[in-house]
Amino acid sequence: MADFEYTARNGQGAALTGRLEASSAQAAAEQLQARGLIPVMVRAARPNAAESLNLWLARLGSRSVSTESLMLFSRQMNTLLRSGVPIIRALRGMQDSASDKRLGETLGEVRQSLESGRELAAALARHPRVFSPFYVAMVRIGEVTGRLDAIFDRLFVHLEFDKFMVDQVKAALRYPSFVLGVMAAALVVVNIWVVPAFAQIFAGMGAELPLLTRFLLGVSRFMIEGWYLLLAGAIGGYLGFRVWSGLPRGRLVWDRFKLRLPVMGKIILKATLARFARSFALAVKSGVPIVQALGVVAATVDNAYIGQRIEGMRDGLERGESMLKGAIGTQVFTPVVLQMIAVGEESGALDELLDEIGGLYQREVEYELKTLASQIEPILVVALGIMMLIMALGIFMPIWDLGRLALKGGG
Structure with missing residues (x-):
């Protein structure tokens, strides 16, 4: 069962809105007609902020399985149902033979839900970390139309396509991620060991340092003395972002921003x-x-x-x-x-x-x-060049000034 939002009109033509629980949008419309209402709009209910937060926390603590395991489950369900094997018996067999322990436990809970009288779609919906809303919706359609075996076959193809896309993106981002990681590591090494060494040299000069140099020294000092604040800020920022992006408004803003990213x-x-x-x-x-x-x-x-x-x-x-x-x-x-x-x-x-x-x-x-690597490479080169330029100017400008003063004094 799922929640649906509706807009309907009564016998006097007045518009009514609300929510109800039904197995499908069609079933929700039939419930409204049985009440003497004329359905105008019926759609899956959108979760509010509190519901979204609870769903996110539930998913955080629930089990997940790999796409490969879900693909294998879909293919096996298609084969068994096409052969006339009852659903509960099919689930029991896959539970015992599942190579993924988490999937086996999930199938056991799904089988228990079926034995207690729930429909298959409703039983799958109780495990949102494993079965996506689309997966559950398609299974519900298969139950209504009596074509559950064909639905599982099409879900297998759908999951295969999704896995291909994800694998392609991961492969394309491997090189840029490596370069960014090396840049971050180099930045940490320079600020913790290199800049402090030059700071001792600058301290003996007794001259006023350029603004860029003072900025680099301040960043280095903060990284060394306030590393725990940086770590706490990074962890807090990550958790805060995860919660914010899990809320309807936050996810909408973040997903729109992702579409505007360069490349x-x-x-x-x-x-x-x-x-x-x-x-x-x-x-x-x-x-x-x-x-x-x-x-x-x-x-x-x-x-x-x-x-x-x-x-x-x-x-x-x-x-x-x-x-x-x-x-x-x-x-x-x-x-x-x-x-x-x-x-x-x-x-x-x-x-x-x-x-x-x-x-x-x-x-x-x-x-x-x-072509992603070739598109990102110029951006990485420019970013690396700017970082090296800032570091070089900040460190060597005082030395150059000291050299000019020494030459003038010698003259």
């Missing part, structure tokens, strides 16, 4: 849109209505800002607008993609063309990742 912003945008296109195509192929599919995918694209724009598309469809108009309003799709959406709406093959859009974005992301 990486366009890669994140294309990777997110590739995931959206593939997920949306999967949902539509599985028989989910377009409006409901947009609502499910908007909550699972892993970017709150893009999710907000997709929700705008869904709201436009509910008002009778075309999907093309909604996509144009998001201002995130390229002209080529907009043209494909227009053709998909006209031909009735929107799911197939969106799948092609996902492939198009995937190829663009692959190309961007292959």
